[in-house]
Amino acid sequence: MNETMDKRIAYLEFVNRENSFHHHRYDDDMRQFEMLKNGDMNAVDESRRMMYSDEIGHLSDDPVKNMRYLNICHATLCTRFAIEGGMDPEKAYNASDIFIRRCDAADTLDEQYDLHMEMIEYFTKQVISAKKANVYSKQVIHCMEYIGSHLHEEILVSRLADMVKLNASYLSVLFKEQTGMNISEYITAKRMETAENMLKFSDFTLSEISDILHYSSYSHFARTFRRYCDTSPKKYRDTHYRRTVMTE
Secondary structure, rough: HHHHHHHHHHHHHHHHHHHHOOOOOOHHHHHHHHHOOOOHHHHHHHHHHHOOOOOOOOOOOOOOOOOOOOOOHHHHHHHHHHHHHOOHHHHHHHHHHHHHHHHHOOOOOHHHHHHHHHHHHHHHHHHHHHHHHHOOOOHHHHHHHHHHHHHOOOHHHHHHHHHHHHHHHHHHHHHHHHHHHHHHHHHHHHHHHHHHHHHHHHOOOOOHHHHOOOOOOHHHHHHHHHHHHHHHHHHHHHHHOOOOOOOO
C-alpha cells in the first residue's frame, strides 16, 4: 500500500513539474493563520491573496468541489489557530461545523469564495474579542493596542499615561494588575512575539529585525531573545525558516 502511494505521489510530482505548478510554500500558507491567531485583521487580505493565487491545491477537476474541499481544510486550520489565539474551543468547533455544512451546501464557486472570506474574518474577529475579554479596562486595552502598533519606536510609560489621561504610577499598577506583567515586560513580550514571526516568515536579516524592533544593538536583541525563547535568533531561524528552492 505504501509503495503504491509513493508511486502516485511521484507521478503527481512529475505532472506538476511538467505543468510548472507548485503549491504554496509552507511558510506562506501558514502566515494567514498566524495572523488569525494573533488577532490581526490583515489575515483577511492575506487569505484572499493566497486563495486567488495560481498555487492553490488541486483536489478535484470540478472547480466548485475543489474549492469546497479547500474550504473544509481551511475550516479545520482556522479552528485550531483560533483556539490557540484564545477563542473558546467549544464555540470554535461549533462554528467550524456550521461553516463546513454551509460549504457542503454551496453550489457555486462565488458562494464558496464568499464563505472562505467570511470564515477567516469570523475567526479572526472572535480571536480579537477573546483577547479583549480578559476583563481589561479601556485604558489598558488602549495601551496594549498602542504598544502593538508602535513596536518599532521607543515606547514611554509617560507617553502612554498622557494618552489615557492617567497618572503614570497608577497606570503602571493598573496594567500589572490586569495583565500580570509590568508595561516594560509586556512591550518586550510583544517584541519577542513579533521577532519570532519575522524570523519564521520574513527575509529580513537578524540585524534588520533588531533595528525594526527598536533595539539599541543586535547583541541586546539577541540576549533578550535568548532569555525569552531559550535559543539564539540565528538558531531559531535555522530551525523554523524554510525556503523552497524552485528549479527549472
